[in-house]
Amino acid sequence: MQEFLEFTLGGVSVGMVYAAxxxxxxxxxxxTRVLNYAQGGMAMFTTYVALIVINxxxxxxxxxxxxxxxxxxxxxxxxxxxxxxxERRPPLNAVIVTIGLLIFLEGLAGIIYxxxxxxxxxAFSITGLTAGSVAxxxxxxxxxxxxxxxxxxxxxxxxxxxxxxxLRLRATAFSPDVARLLGVRIGRVLTxxxxxxxxxxxxxxxxxxPTTFLYPNSMDAIFVLGFTAAVIGGLDSxxxxxxxxxxxxxxxxxxxxxxxxxxxxxAGLAALVLVLMLRPAGLFSAPAARRV
Amino acid sequence: xxLAKHLGAAVLLGAVLLAASYQLGSYHDYQLxxxxxxxxxxxxxxxxxxxxxxISLGHGAFMAIGxxxxxxxMTHLGWPLxxxxxxxxxxxxxxxxxxxxxxxxxxxxxxxxxxxMLAVALPSVADRYQGVLGGDQGVNINxxxxxxxxxxxxxxxxxxxxxxxxxLVVLVLLANLMRSGIGRGWRAVRDDEVAxxxxxxxxxxxxxxxxxxxxxxxxxxxxxxxxxxxxxxPGAFTLTLSVGLLTAAVLGGLGSLAGAVxxxxxxxxxxxxxxxxxxxxGLSGGASSSVPIAAYGLVLIVVMLAFPAGIxxxxxxxxxxxxxxxxxxxxxxxxxxxxxxxxxxxxANGPHQGTQVNREEKGTTx
Numbered sequence: 239m240q241e242f243l244e245f246t247l248g249g250v251s252v253g254m255v256y257a258a259x260x261x262x263x264x265x266x267x268x269x270t271r272v273l274n275y276a277q278g279g280m281a282m283f284t285t286y287v288a289l290i291v292i293n294x295x296x297x298x299x300x301x302x303x304x305x306x307x308x309x310x311x312x313x314x315x316x317x318x319x320x321x322x323x324x325e326r327r328p329p330l331n332a333v334i335v336t337i338g339l340l341i342f343l344e345g346l347a348g349i350i351y352x353x354x355x356x357x358x359x360x361a362f363s364i365t366g367l368t369a370g371s372v373a374x375x376x377x378x379x380x381x382x383x384x385x386x387x388x389x390x391x392x393x394x395x396x397x398x399x400x401x402x403x404x405l406r407l408r409a410t411a412f413s414p415d416v417a418r419l420l421g422v423r424i425g426r427v428l429t430x431x432x433x434x435x436x437x438x439x440x441x442x443x444x445x446x447x448p449t450t451f452l453y454p455n456s457m458d459a460i461f462v463l464g465f466t467a468a469v470i471g472g473l474d475s476x477x478x479x480x481x482x483x484x485x486x487x488x489x490x491x492x493x494x495x496x497x498x499x500x501x502x503x504x505a506g507l508a509a510l511v512l513v514l515m516l517r518p519a520g521l522f523s524a525p526a527a528r529r530v
Numbered sequence: 531x532x533l534a535k536h537l538g539a540a541v542l543l544g545a546v547l548l549a550a551s552y553q554l555g556s557y558h559d560y561q562l563x564x565x566x567x568x569x570x571x572x573x574x575x576x577x578x579x580x581x582x583x584x585i586s587l588g589h590g591a592f593m594a595i596g597x598x599x600x601x602x603x604m605t606h607l608g609w610p611l612x613x614x615x616x617x618x619x620x621x622x623x624x625x626x627x628x629x630x631x632x633x634x635x636x637x638x639x640x641x642x643x644x645x646x647m648l649a650v651a652l653p654s655v656a657d658r659y660q661g662v663l664g665g666d667q668g669v670n671i672n673x674x675x676x677x678x679x680x681x682x683x684x685x686x687x688x689x690x691x692x693x694x695x696x697x698l699v700v701l702v703l704l705a706n707l708m709r710s711g712i713g714r715g716w717r718a719v720r721d722d723e724v725a726x727x728x729x730x731x732x733x734x735x736x737x738x739x740x741x742x743x744x745x746x747x748x749x750x751x752x753x754x755x756x757x758x759x760x761x762x763x764p765g766a767f768t769l770t771l772s773v774g775l776l777t778a779a780v781l782g783g784l785g786s787l788a789g790a791v792x793x794x795x796x797x798x799x800x801x802x803x804x805x806x807x808x809x810x811x812g813l814s815g816g817a818s819s820s821v822p823i824a825a826y827g828l829v830l831i832v833v834m835l836a837f838p839a840g841i842x843x844x845x846x847x848x849x850x851x852x853x854x855x856x857x858x859x860x861x862x863x864x865x866x867x868x869x870x871x872x873x874x875x876x877x878a879n880g881p882h883q884g885t886q887v888n889r890e891e892k893g894t895t896x
Contacts (some may be wrong), residue, residue, distance in 0.1 A: 273639035275646070323835050330585055331834045333642050334780060337587065338834065341773050342827025348820025349813065454820065458769055462647045469640065500658045503651035510647050511632055514640060 253487015313436020574747025580785020622749020
């Protein structure tokens with residue numbers, strides 16, 4: 239029972255990181271129908287930026303803010319320079335281009351920062367919380383992780399729901415042609431979507447790296463699990479992305495806890511294949527026919 | 531006719547390589563063997579992506595399956611080498627069939643993501659079953675040159691022979707397959723799944739078959755790589771390898787077997803060159819080993835955006851040849867494989883709307 243509680247709460251905290259990655263993928267997918275395989279690489283890169291700032295200034299929160307800003311800028315920059323030309327070409331090209339971006343960023347990080355594992359400081363203590371004598375299996379840092387992603391998701395939902403920028407983002411995702419006819423400057427909206435996704439990815443990187451160490455490939459496994467979460471929820475559904483992240487996080491936490499940690503990635507693969515087989519468009523999607 | 535042409539070209543190339551293997555030193559023979567091993571894998575991948583229109587980011591994992599199969603058969607059963615190559619190709623083909631059945635239901639980004647997951651997850655299997663697969667250390671394998679070649683014969687030259695021979699056989703088989711009805715079926719499915727289905731092609735079966743053929747090639751390539759490097763360990767089959775194979779296929783020109791050869795050549799030779807170049811410009815060891823990885827990424831982006839037909843496309847243009855039916859560049863894909871919501875969404879429905887407009891015009895004009 240004690241173990242179960244620990245694994246569940248630990249899973250929620252990790253699951254929120256998957257949710258952040260999933261949310262960033264959904265944000266880009268809805269706008270541009272591109273799946274951004276470079277999301278993990280971008281998050282890894284901005285986390286290096288945070289580490290440099292933290293080491294130079296000694297302030298964690300300054301590094302945190304700079305990394306988020308860097309994620310915002312990187313997302314927008316990549317959309318303008320690399321993704322937009324790829325959109326005019328067949329979809330497979332865009333897939334290969336974002337894979338290229340991933341590898342390029344990982345190589346660049348290796349060149350600039352070296353390949354060795356570096357530790358990255360957590361925002362808060364990582365000693366587990368207890369309720370009386372019962373260990374809860376979650377640390378203040380884990381609570382912060384869950385709260386930060388939840389806050390970001392809610393902020394995003396509010397922006398989408400109540401602001402004119404959000405309306406433009408939704409209109410573009412719904413129908414780019416109609417949105418353009420109604421005077422939405424689609425190019426800017428798409429750049430903004432990528433920038434916001436970059437910010438979310440950067441947040442995920444900052445939150446998860448204290449538990450994984452920082453190295454050029456550090457986000458690979460996190461990214462594929464975030465992708466799995468997005469697929470579980472359905473690539474079109476932001477709510478699904480967060481739910482998918484939570485489900486996957488808790489599920490994998492049980493697998494890792496009860497069956498062995500080296501099974502986590504295999505279990506992720508199994509979950510992904512299972513969902514793709516049974517509900518290819520995600521658990522939260524209405525059934526839809528593929529358009530001819 | 532084409533069979534004779536392909537066989538002739540293979541025999542000619544084989545003779546050149548045989549002569550070259552005597553001229554090259556031990557180190558270059560080793561590189562030749564490595565290139566040939568990658569040609570086998572990349573050729574399979576380029577057929578999968580460029581001809582059948584399905585993507586795989588997990589071909590490094592298929593190479594791992596082939597390599598581990600080879601290592602286990604060699605240590606436990608001690609079969610002769612040619613049987614091991616065939617067996618590891620068949621075993622990997624079986625794994626590819628399983629993935630292919632899943633893949634046939636998946637479109638673009640889902641398929642890429644699922645195979646990406648395969649590439650990331652599979653190395654941890656070696657960690658899980660340490661007793662059999664040896665964990666991080668992997669399994670060592672030991673090949674010796676056969677006795678009849680004499681005691682002075684270099685092992686690396688023997689490896690170069692084995693790998694080149696396998697590569698030539700695979701290339702001939704693939705070239706004929708691409709020219710056959712199956713190859714035409716793949717291209718039809720790639721260009722328009724619905725039209726292909728309406729013409730009576732079994733789309734799912736063709737897609738699974740492409741995965742089976744492609745993974746068999748990857749398995750054989752992995753087996754050869756294991757034999758060449760004398761070791762199989764999870765560290766050799768990371769995501770970087772999978773992306774490297776993709777880079778080689780894209781750089782050479784998707785759908786082109788000759789392109790697979792160019793791509794593999796650069797894949798083996800360029801990293802060493804780039805690493806040395808970076809090191810000579812004062813980068814530290816760790817940093818300079820990342821230069822090739824950054825270069826893969828840059829190559830993928832630049833080639834896909836600016837030269838989708840790759841090196842072989844450039845060679846053809848230089849020689850003034852038209853693009854062959856088998857090697858049509860990826861940009862020739864007319865119909866997106868999944869709905870797009872980009873501003874040019876109209877192209878997805880373009881032909882439809884066009885015909886409708888025409889019909890109306892015919893109907894209304896007196």
